[in-house]
Amino acid sequence: MLAFRFTMRFSQPALQQKQQHDINRQRRRNLQVSVVGASGGIGQALSLLLKMNPLIETLVLHDVANTKGVAADLSHICTSPTVKSYTGEKELKKALKGSDIVVVPAGRPRRPGMDRKDLLESNANVAIAVAMAVSSVCPSAFLAIITNPVNTIVPIVRDILKSQDSYDPKRLFGITTLDVVRAKTFLGQSLCIDPQRINIPVIGGHSGITILPLFSQSNPPFKGDESEKKELIERVQEGGSEVVKAKAGSGSATLSMAFAGAQFVGSLIKGIKNEEDKPIVECAFVESNVTPLEFFASPVILGPSGIKDIPCLPELDQLESQMLQGLLPVLLKDIEQGVKYANNFITSGC
Numbered sequence: 001m002l003a004f005r006f007t008m009r010f011s012q013p014a015l016q017q018k019q020q021h022d023i024n025r026q027r028r029r030n031l032q033v034s035v036v037g038a039s040g041g042i043g044q045a046l047s048l049l050l051k052m053n054p055l056i057e058t059l060v061l062h063d064v065a066n067t068k069g070v071a072a073d074l075s076h077i078c079t080s081p082t083v084k085s086y087t088g089e090k091e092l093k094k095a096l097k098g099s100d101i102v103v104v105p106a107g108r109p110r111r112p113g114m115d116r117k118d119l120l121e122s123n124a125n126v127a128i129a130v131a132m133a134v135s136s137v138c139p140s141a142f143l144a145i146i147t148n149p150v151n152t153i154v155p156i157v158r159d160i161l162k163s164q165d166s167y168d169p170k171r172l173f174g175i176t177t178l179d180v181v182r183a184k185t186f187l188g189q190s191l192c193i194d195p196q197r198i199n200i201p202v203i204g205g206h207s208g209i210t211i212l213p214l215f216s217q218s219n220p221p222f223k224g225d226e227s228e229k230k231e232l233i234e235r236v237q238e239g240g241s242e243v244v245k246a247k248a249g250s251g252s253a254t255l256s257m258a259f260a261g262a263q264f265v266g267s268l269i270k271g272i273k274n275e276e277d278k279p280i281v282e283c284a285f286v287e288s289n290v291t292p293l294e295f296f297a298s299p300v301i302l303g304p305s306g307i308k309d310i311p312c313l314p315e316l317d318q319l320e321s322q323m324l325q326g327l328l329p330v331l332l333k334d335i336e337q338g339v340k341y342a343n344n345f346i347t348s349g350c
């Protein structure tokens with residue numbers, strides 16, 4: 001059971017509260033979701049799934065190439081969201097203006113032999129450009145990052161937003177839903193049940209041993225022994241590499257990521273709409289104080305203004321506690337690398 005302790009507090013003066021109230025009302029009426037990197041492997045499938053979400057009024061596609069074609073194709077689907085498209089860096093701000101949610105699957109994927117870290121140099125600039133554009137034209141949007149390495153890119157985006165005075169910890173997310181999707185799938189196979197019936201939190205980060213699925217907390221409960229549990233944990237941790245290897249040079253997970261991304265964005269939307277009876281909970285890599293680290297993935301409760309609450313971590317079993325101790329220094333390094341990268345970018349005046 002998760003203990004619901006309030007670990008984030010945001011005190012807002014009355015004026016800011018009123019502005020937020022107005023933004024939330026507007027969002028409930030006319031919701032715009034923008035996908036940056038919409039022509040890519042994840043972007044196309046994610047955009048297709050979002051086009052099927054009746055709660056979205058306007059679906060904006062942005063990419064540096066091929067956006068028009070993808071948008072024309074999607075626009076013929078007989079579902080309610082209206083599709084708009086923008087191409088190239090020059091059109092990024094136009095694309096993001098008015099967005100309530102910006103979801104970012106832009107940037108290079110891994111090839112066999114690469115670590116997610118190896119993507120930092122090519123992908124950081126893409127994330128920085130998006131963060132600058134969000135600050136400029138839609139500073140109250142929720143920003144959800146898929147681009148790898150998530151553990152490092154999210155802290156970079158935080159610091160860029162901060163440098164532009166537009167950072168709100170409730171509205172920045174690293175999407176780690178695919179780790180949850182994998183944990184559910186592999187546990188469903190082990191228990192011979194429908195994976196959709198399973199609930200399991202995945203905490204930590206989004207790379208190798210920083211990914212920690214909590215099989216002790218699964219519902220229905222995990223029934224295997226310690227060695228089976230270890231095997232399942234390792235399969236989730238290496239799920240991305242399993243796909244990279246199988247794709248043999250043509251990229252990394254796209255379809256499963258699109259599924260995960262659409263689920264996450266769907267939950268953000270449900271939070272905005274605020275019409276559900278039960279709490280909207282998703283695991284995400286966010287600024288948090290559930291551990292000594294500045295960022296950590298864990299279940300977060302979503303509402304009209306983004307993160308409503310981050311429950312403290314549940315009691316872990318012995319194996320999970322050991323693994324948590326092992327992942328903290330690795331994740332700390334990834335986060336520090338992001339902070340340093342952003343600082344260099346900001347101080348060099350780029």
Ligand SMILES: NC(=O)C1=CN([C@@H]2O[C@H](COP(=O)(O)OP(=O)(O)OC[C@H]3O[C@@H](n4cnc5c(N)ncnc54)[C@H](O)[C@@H]3O)[C@@H](O)[C@H]2O)C=CC1
Pocket residue numbers: 036037038039040041042043062063064065105106107108109110119123126129145146147148149150175176177178179206251252253254257
């Ligand atoms: N968070 C997660 O769980 C996962 C993250 N990923 C990451 O998602 C990213 C995208 O993966 P794929 O879709 O497979 O790659 P892809 O190469 O198929 O697509 C990337 C798209 O981004 C576009 N792009 C590049 N620079 C851009 C810019 N400045 N502005 C707008 N668009 C730009 C490209 O034109 C391309 O269409 C990778 O970094 C990958 O590692 C992938 C799977 C899971």
Ligand SMILES: O=C([O-])CC(=O)C(=O)O
Pocket residue numbers: 109110116148178239240241243244252253
């Ligand atoms: O492994 C990769 O490079 C893509 C990714 O993040 C995943 O599939 O979890």
